[in-house]
Amino acid sequence: MDFGDSLEEAAFRTRLREWLASNNPRLPASSTDDEYWAGQRAWHQSLYDGGFFGATWPEEIGGQGRPSVFDVIVDEELAAAGAPPRPSLGYLVEGILEHGSDETKRRFLPGIVNGRDRWCQGFSEPDAGSDLASLRTSAELDGDEYVITGHKIWTSYSDDAEWCLVLARTDTGAAKHKGISAFAVPMDQPGIEQRPLPMINGITKEFGEVLFDGARVASSNMIGQPGEGWALAMTVVSHEREPQQLGFAGRYQKLVKDMVEQVRSDPARYNADQIRDLGWAIVEAEMLRVHVCRRLSERLDGVTHGPEGSIDKLLMTWTEQAVGNAALSVGGLNPADDDTGLKVYLYGRAQSVMGGTSQIQRNLIADRILHLAAS
Amino acid sequence: MDVRLSPVQEALRESVSLVVDRLGPRTVRQLDDLERAEKLEAAVVASGWRDLRVPEVDGAPLASGVEAAIVAEELGHGLADAPFLGPTLAAELRRLASAPAATAGETVVLAPSLSEFAVAVGGLQDGSVAIDAQGAESALVLVARENNDAFVLASVPVASVAVGVDLTRPSAVVGSASPVAVIDQQGRALSSDDRATCAALGLALTCADLVGIMRGAVELATGYASSRQQFGRSVGSFQAVQHLLADALVLMEGSRSVARHAAWAVDALDPEEALGAAARAKAYCARAARTVCETSIQVHGGVGNTWECLAHVHLRRALLSSEVLGGVGVNMGRVLAHYGIGATDGLR
Numbered sequence: 001m002d003f004g005d006s007l008e009e010a011a012f013r014t015r016l017r018e019w020l021a022s023n024n025p026r027l028p029a030s031s032t033d034d035e036y037w038a039g040q041r042a043w044h045q046s047l048y049d050g051g052f053f054g055a056t057w058p059e060e061i062g063g064q065g066r067p068s069v070f071d072v073i074v075d076e077e078l079a080a081a082g083a084p085p086r087p088s089l090g091y092l093v094e095g096i097l098e099h100g101s102d103e104t105k106r107r108f109l110p111g112i113v114n115g116r117d118r119w120c121q122g123f124s125e126p127d128a129g130s131d132l133a134s135l136r137t138s139a140e141l142d143g144d145e146y147v148i149t150g151h152k153i154w155t156s157y158s159d160d161a162e163w164c165l166v167l168a169r170t171d172t173g174a175a176k177h178k179g180i181s182a183f184a185v186p187m188d189q190p191g192i193e194q195r196p197l198p199m200i201n202g203i204t205k206e207f208g209e210v211l212f213d214g215a216r217v218a219s220s221n222m223i224g225q226p227g228e229g230w231a232l233a234m235t236v237v238s239h240e241r242e243p244q245q246l247g248f249a250g251r252y253q254k255l256v257k258d259m260v261e262q263v264r265s266d267p268a269r270y271n272a273d274q275i276r277d278l279g280w281a282i283v284e285a286e287m288l289r290v291h292v293c294r295r296l297s298e299r300l301d302g303v304t305h306g307p308e309g310s311i312d313k314l315l316m317t318w319t320e321q322a323v324g325n326a327a328l329s330v331g332g333l334n335p336a337d338d339d340t341g342l343k344v345y346l347y348g349r350a351q352s353v354m355g356g357t358s359q360i361q362r363n364l365i366a367d368r369i370l371h372l373a374a375s
Numbered sequence: 376m377d378v379r380l381s382p383v384q385e386a387l388r389e390s391v392s393l394v395v396d397r398l399g400p401r402t403v404r405q406l407d408d409l410e411r412a413e414k415l416e417a418a419v420v421a422s423g424w425r426d427l428r429v430p431e432v433d434g435a436p437l438a439s440g441v442e443a444a445i446v447a448e449e450l451g452h453g454l455a456d457a458p459f460l461g462p463t464l465a466a467e468l469r470r471l472a473s474a475p476a477a478t479a480g481e482t483v484v485l486a487p488s489l490s491e492f493a494v495a496v497g498g499l500q501d502g503s504v505a506i507d508a509q510g511a512e513s514a515l516v517l518v519a520r521e522n523n524d525a526f527v528l529a530s531v532p533v534a535s536v537a538v539g540v541d542l543t544r545p546s547a548v549v550g551s552a553s554p555v556a557v558i559d560q561q562g563r564a565l566s567s568d569d570r571a572t573c574a575a576l577g578l579a580l581t582c583a584d585l586v587g588i589m590r591g592a593v594e595l596a597t598g599y600a601s602s603r604q605q606f607g608r609s610v611g612s613f614q615a616v617q618h619l620l621a622d623a624l625v626l627m628e629g630s631r632s633v634a635r636h637a638a639w640a641v642d643a644l645d646p647e648e649a650l651g652a653a654a655r656a657k658a659y660c661a662r663a664a665r666t667v668c669e670t671s672i673q674v675h676g677g678v679g680n681t682w683e684c685l686a687h688v689h690l691r692r693a694l695l696s697s698e699v700l701g702g703v704g705v706n707m708g709r710v711l712a713h714y715g716i717g718a719t720d721g722l723r
Contacts, residue, residue, distance in 0.1 A: 001378050001441050003639050009376060069376045264715050275716060279707045282714060283655050290378075291632035297378040314625045365624060366617030370597050373612040 003293055005073070012055075012066075013073050019050045020081040027084045032343035036084065037205035041160065044087045044115030053086055054113040057093060061109035068244065068296040075250030076289070079257060090245030091355075092119055092165060095236035099182070099224035108163075108184055120161035122152040122185070122210055123233060129154075130360055132167075132237075133176045133230060137212060139168035139183065144219050146170070148185065148212040154354075158194050158208030161187050165236075166212070167229045180229035184221045191215030201346035240355035241313035244292045248316055252285040252323050255344060259330050274329045281326035284319040291315055307368035310361040317351045317358055324348030378635060380445070388445045394418050395453030403683050406456060406542055416457040416510065419450075425459060428467040428576070429476060436470060440576055440641030444583035444634065451587025451696070454688055456543040458482065460580055460699070461507030465515050467573050468492075472528045473563040480511040484531060484549055490701035492570065494519050495529060501550035506699060508536045508547045517565065518557060525564040529557045541695035542688055571646040574700055578653035579641050581696045582634035585664040588696070589627040592689040596620060596671040599678070616674060623670045626663035633659045647713070654701075654709035661697035661706070668693045 005013060025043050027036045047053040048062075055070050057063025071086075078085055093112055096105060111117030128135040137150025148168055158164065164185045171179035187194065191214040197207040224232050239245045259278055263270050270278075295312060324345040331341015352358040366372045380388065398415035400406045419425065424446045427438040443463055450459050461482030468483065469476060484493040487502035494517045505514035511533045517526035531553040538545045597620055600611030610616050637656035640649040668690035672679035679686045701709070711717045 001380055001384060001635065001639055002643070003376055003378055003636060004643060005376060072376065260714050260716070267716060275711060276707065278716070279658070279711050282710055283658050283707075286652075286655050287629050287633050287659055290636040291629060293376060294378050294632045294635065297376065300377060300379065308628075311625050311628050314622070315629050318625075318629075359618070362618040362621035363614070365621035366611075366614075370611075370617070370620055370624065372597065372600060372617050372620065373609055 024083045034205045062113040068299045079250045079253030085251040086247035088246040091239035094239040099232040118161045119163045120158040122164045122166040137168045148215040152210040177230045182223040182229040182232045185217045201343040241309040243316040256285045277326040277329035281323045284322040288319040310364040320351040391449035399453035419457045425462045430470040440638040444638035447580040447583035448587040451584035471569040482511040484514045484516045489698045490705045498551045505547040568646040571650045575649040575653040577700045578657045579637040582660040584696045585660040589667045592671040596674040623667045630660040651713035654706040658706040664693040
């Protein structure tokens, strides 16, 4: 058991550190500022071109085929340099890798990985949140195209995306989970309206609503087989629960590092409660960092993800919310100060909802890991 | 980086688990079965697990903090009522001081707060505690030299060992009346780095013990929830109960990750970093263990509030392991000091 770097890992870390010295865009935290989202495309492409994004994916899709533990190094070094975290889209890649045909993978994945094509995920609907399988967006075959009608919501990055991975009902006669298919839909067309959806902390460029009114997509853009949409969605959301796919461990480390520096620069300003809240943020963020090391090491056995993703999602959520509490506490509410801490705190409330609520994760743990009879 | 247990480490884990399954207390009543307890003790002695921190010829320990933590976790999981933590820390202090090996059962003395090793100034403070003292004839204390930046090793006799909060690991109170005898050393004083290393080991081992206890508590409560019927169905089929147990499992898994890291850090990082990792892990594990063990009692309902149910044995052992070398508050202070916020305590 060794948390230390191998020679190859150490060399990768050194190269990344040197690269960051001249390529750090110094964007604000992703959770607090539209300026981050405006700069994310360029950051993604730059990180990829430097050889540090997607290094653990297969070479056929633009990765370098490295072991998963290299992503931990990227997260740690980005945080240590005060650079933005890696873009969070691993779950989309994993979904298409598992369910797409060879041609689909060749066509779409390199562009997602290298950051030239921007994607969003059209799953949730106003009446289909936790009960995703009740979604009503429809796709009707018309010649060699499908015509899509429906309403997607809480869609991250929809304003910036060229493509949307849409779940739509293709068989209204089939059982709820069986009649759903997945499509890669081009966003730039008359049948699609994208509306920004401001979050509770005021940022406008993360969330969106997407309205489909006769949008058209070639039938060759279906990902997987007709009716395979539910299985694909489950693959995607199960990876969306994993901190290593999101790069969030690095985001928390960066936020904690900034707060530690802030408090150290003027400790007399902070009372014992504020300092204790910061202490828990340190402890939780470090917990998540070493927990991800442990999970990614298990992957070296070829073990793929399973129900333990729900454990990781709760650990990630508790970490995000401990970091958010510290940000609120240390930042304070004096209107003379900037409100970054408040924004970090408010943004953190989404973590216990997105990718499956904390309550859904607990149901999954009780059912699939503890084997308690379903209620 | 590869933080999986090696095949040899996995085999060690299995062998400890086998011994504890066979000879550990399976019920509260079995805690009084002295014949069983003696067999467990004999098996632990014969296995050599207590000697993992004994030096090889070059002064390095026979095994790393990882192996010691593997043993501690499995002993905690089985509520083993045989000493391990005390003798292992005593061996570590002797190793760091280049002192000869103990000739009889030995443990360590902690300050009355339990949050650090006892340091004798003139004599021992009253209310100092020789922990994990079953079968120990003596316990090690530190004697400060010069400006508290170096210590020599000394020992006090141990008598009247008694069960306290933890029903599985009795301790002995020592104090100003205890004669402090400096141990013959070949000129090696303990530096504050040495003290930090030993504290990091102690914290890592108590974290591992807490992880083992949490595993045991979750298993016990999950088993009970599956079998206990109310309203014509198992109580484990109720979402309210399921969510309590799910949270307990998640806390245990987070604890396991930080405890493993702390155990690795003991020998792989410098003493200051090792102590920082250990303090973070202990703050996390101590808080988690309290919640997990209380959850087990809650899930057991009325049964969980009776002496006969093992749930309180988990909680009691966790309460002691949490306080040994400092609980949540003390270690949070160490964490913050490590990040340059607030004052350092006596450990550094």
